[in-house]
Every structure is written in structure tokens, then in C-alpha cells.
Amino acid sequence: MKKMINIRNSVIIVLCCTIIFLAFGFIIVSAELKHEKDSLSSFHVDFVKSLKVSSAKGSSVEPSSNTMIDDNGKVLHFHFTLNQVHDEIIYVATIKNQGTIPAKIVDLVETPNYQDEEVSKSISPVAIRLSDVVGKTLMPNEEVEVKVVVYYNASLKESRKIDFNYSLTLITESNP
Numbered sequence: 001m002k003k004m005i006n007i008r009n010s011v012i013i014v015l016c017c018t019i020i021f022l023a024f025g026f027i028i029v030s031a032e033l034k035h036e037k038d039s040l041s042s043f044h045v046d047f048v049k050s051l052k053v054s055s056a057k058g059s060s061v062e063p064s065s066n067t068m069i070d071d072n073g074k075v076l077h078f079h080f081t082l083n084q085v086h087d088e089i090i091y092v093a094t095i096k097n098q099g100t101i102p103a104k105i106v107d108l109v110e111t112p113n114y115q116d117e118e119v120s121k122s123i124s125p126v127a128i129r130l131s132d133v134v135g136k137t138l139m140p141n142e143e144v145e146v147k148v149v150v151y152y153n154a155s156l157k158e159s160r161k162i163d164f165n166y167s168l169t170l171i172t173e174s175n176p
Contacts, residue, residue, distance in 0.1 A: 044099040045138065045172040046073025051092050058086030058152060065089050065150075078166040080150050082126060085159050087152040092145050095170060097138035104137045104175040108146065111167040123164050125155035130168075137175050 050067045057063060061083040068077045076093055097103045114120045114128050131147040138144060152162065 041101040041174075042099040043101060043103060043172075043174045045095065045097045045103045045105070045170065047076045047093055047168075047170060048073065048096045048098075048143070049094045050076055052089065053092050054088070054090040056086065056088040057084070058088075059084035063087040063089050063152075065091075067091060067093075074170050076168045076170075078148070078150075078168075079164075080126075080166065081161065081163045082150070082152045083161050085125075085152050085154045089150045091148040093148065093168070094143050094145055095133065095138070096143045097140055100140050102137055102139050102175045103172050105133050105135065105144070105170070106173050107134055107171040109169040109171060111169065114166070123162055125153040125157065126162050126164075127151050127153055128166065 047069050050069060052065060052067070055063055055065075063083055064081045066079050069075070070077055078091070080089060082089070095105065108130065110128075110130075112119050112122075114123060114126075127150075129147075129149045129151075131145070133144050133146050136144055146168070148168070150166075
């Protein structure tokens with residue numbers, strides 16, 4: 001009988017040790033999975049800054065503008081006031097890949113789209129030009145600059161003060 005109790009106690013001790021070793025094994029596996037999860041690739045491309053680099057006045061009144069980065073760096077808002085023919089404002093906006101994987105700039109969506117003929121009539125004869133960055137692939141921590149040029153063209157119409165808003169929305173995708 002005593003031998004039976006010793007065997008039973010030995011089995012219980014082995015089972016308890018097995019449970020303890022399994023618990024330690026699960027702790028180690030869990031820590032490794034957490035480490036892997038934390039080191040996964042990240043995707044984060046934004047407008048990081050926008051600077052007015054030049055302004056030219058066509059008369060005695062300086063054209064004015066301001067800018068704001070919104071929606072966690074995805075949208076760049078502008079407000080322009082041009083007073084006379086030949087007024088010009090140039091901005092340089094910086095787009096940065098702050099993630100850990102390559103990213104592709106799919107599009108820069110203009111709002112309103114002053115490239116459209118019908119919409120452009122509202123600010124005519126002002127023209128807006130952008131440098132082409134669509135399709136560019138950014139490696140991690142790489143930056144690209146978008147140049148935004150707003151120019152009051154000469155026209156047969158009488159010169160007038162033109163005040164308008166303009167936005168650029170950044171659309172990107174991962175490019176492994």
C-alpha cells in the first residue's frame with residue numbers, strides 16, 4: 001500500500017512539474033510574440049512641413065497666404081489672397097515616410113480641383129502648378145518636396161483681388 005502511495009505521489013509531482021514547465025514555456029513564447037508584434041513593419045507617410053519660399057508682388061500690395069497641416073498630416077490646407085496681375089506665391093511642402101517599409105505616393109488630390117476647366121473659372125486668371133511626385137516611392141525616413149506655385153496671370157479682364165482656399169490630400173500605399 002505504501003508503494004502505491006509513493007507511485008501516486010511521484011505521478012502528482014511529475015504532473016505538477018510538467019504544468020510549471022508548460023507555464024514557463026508559455027511565458028517565453030508570449031514574450032517572443034510580443035517582441036515580434038512590436039517590431040512589425042509600420043506604414044506612416046505624412047506632410048511634415050510647409051514653407052513659403054517666395055512671394056512676388058505685381059503692385060504695391062504684397063500677396064498673402066497661410067497654410068495648415070491637418071488630419072494627422074494627410075491634408076495640407078492653403079488660403080491665398082492675390083491682389084494684382086503678376087502676384088506669385090511659392091510654397092514647398094515636405095512629405096516624409098516615417099514608417100519602416102517603402103511607401104508609394106499614389107496621388108495628391110486637389111480640392112477644389114482648379115485644373116478642371118469649370119472649377120478654374122472661379123479663380124481665373126490665377127493658375128496653380130504642382131511639382132510631380134505622384135508615383136514616387138519613398139524609402140523609410142526619406143523625404144520628397146512638393147512645390148506649389150500660385151500665379152496671377154495677365155489677362156484682358158480687369159485686375160481684381162482674388163481670395164480662395166485650396167487643399168492637397170496625400171494618398172499613399174505600402175510598396176514592399
